[in-house]
Amino acid sequence: MAGRTISEKILARKSGLDARAGNLVVCKVDCALGTDGSVPMALDYFKAMGGESVRDPARLVFALDHYVPPTSPQTIELHRVMRDFAKRFGITLHDAGEGIGHQLIVETGRALPGGLVVGADSHAVTYGALNCFATGIGSSDLAAIMLCGRTWLRVPHSIRVVLTGQLPSGVYPKDVALALAGRLGADGAAYQALEFAGPGVATLALEDRLVLSNLAVEMGAKTGIFPADGETVAYLEGRTGQTFEPVAPDPDARYSQTVEIALDALTPQVALPHLVDQVVALEDAAGTPVQMVYLGTCTGGRLRDFHQARAVLEAGGGVAPGVQLVVTPASREIRDAMSADGTLDALIGFGATVVEPGCGSCCGTCGVIPGDGVSVISTANRNFKGRMGNAKASIYLASPAACAAAATRGAVTDPRKVSR
Structure with a gap:
């Protein structure tokens, strides 16, 4: 049988199955983010599902980031409800002014190599820069995770994005991401994983990789995932005390296509x-x-x-x-x-x-x-x-x-x- 991609390996690990592209799997979630743009609806679903307790509050994070500062009495009330729920069940809550939930997930060491990290916001794909399977989910999915700690996914096919060379002066990671979006189109990677590879990866700082993973969803991708290396480990040093096991693709992993980008040939986009x-x-x-x-x-x-x-x-x-x-x-x-x-x-x-x-x-x-x-x-x-x-x-x-x-x-x- 052919080897596996990074996404297939992570979802196999989290489901306990030999997960292959196209399979439906139920996976244990390592961390789930909810924001003030998604948690209020998730709490409605939680109640409708008969929720009375949260399965594993340590794996949940709430962030008040979309309405900072609150713009109306309604948003003030939404924040109050989130704070009360988080306090009741012992859920970590980043209050208004602490920052964007996606950035806080990364800064606080919640996204670790080999993990499954989801967020009820489409740009949760950002965490894939840290070699985890990261994807956006809906409010009903978040409610289900609150109840059982798991979520279901269809294992995506993967597009291998090979980066070569090094960015010249005056050209930046955003230019790489935009060039890739221009090439693939807004739905060119629909429900596929963008798996970054090649010698150009080592020339990008972790913050640069976050940009590429973040824009993956703008091409329709389910996730945008990087291999782990010394840059990954250095970024996480001091941010987490947890152990982690990076995941690399097999040499004979199968991809739906391969896209090559010569970093040194790019211009501002x-x-x-x-x-x-x-x-x-x-x-x-x-x-x-x-x-x-x-x-x-x-x-x-x-x-x-x-x-x-x-x-x-x-x-x-x-x-x-x-x-x-x-x-x-x-x-x-x-x-x-x-x-x-x-x-x-x-x-x-x-x-x-x-x-x-x-x-x-x-x-x-x-x-x-x-x-x-x-x-x-x-x-x-x-x-x-x-x-x-x-x-x-x-x-x-x-x-x-x-x-x-x-x-x-x-x-x-x-x-x-x-x-x-």
Whole structure:
């Protein structure tokens, strides 16, 4: 029998079966995340299912991140209900202002190599950067996990994404992810796993890998998973006391297709409104006016991202007149690090509006909302109409450096061409 992919091996381990692509399996979940965008409905399902107790509260995490700060009496009440439920059953709860749930799962060592980590939010795929099978689930699935600690999955086929070379100066992980989205399309990896491989993987920092895993769902993928290496172990050091067993694919594992990306041949990319796979070389959109620049989200709101943006802003002489710069760190840990190294003060000095750590403007539920006719360039992962709370705005997606370059000129600009 043919060898197995990373996904097949992890789901075999968690189900106790010889899991192969296409099989239905019931798996024990190592950790499940719920947010204020999904837990309230999950609690309704929990009650409807006759739930009176939580099977394993230590494996559950709640995060208040989509409504930070709360925007109405209704959202305040949702937060109260979540806090009360978490306190009653001993569930870890990250309160409003601590950050985006996905970032907190990673920072607190909840996503470990070889594990099965799910979240009632589609961007739970982010954790796959740490060599775990990570995927989004529905609120009813989360309720079932509260009750029995398990979930069912169809084992996905896998697409092998081979990375070669090394990113040149001025090109970033977001450019890799957008190039891949442009090649595969928004549904080109539907219910398949993107399994990253090749010598280029070793050139990417863990924070870089998080970007690629995060964008996997934008291609329809069930998960986006990396092999574990020294970078993985180094990131987890001090974040977890648990032991873990990394998983690698067999040499004769079967893939539905193989896609090769030469990192050293890439140039800056941008996704045009209103489709994440409407990707072009950034130079082809250069000069397009923008009025708002957004730095943040579970895709581009980490310390490394803000450092890249700061460098470009400083090189370009700051923010151009008429441009609104909005900054939302992905977590309090990141915000504190930005404060400690001067990045936060530098961005404020450029006139940035700084929002509490959380999802912010990304999904339009809180934070700064763009006005009618405004063109936004963002480090986020989605740009469909209405995504940031206003269907009359247009959203471009690019790397933190490219977004910062646009801020300095008031138009889409190649970050490699920004200088005083």
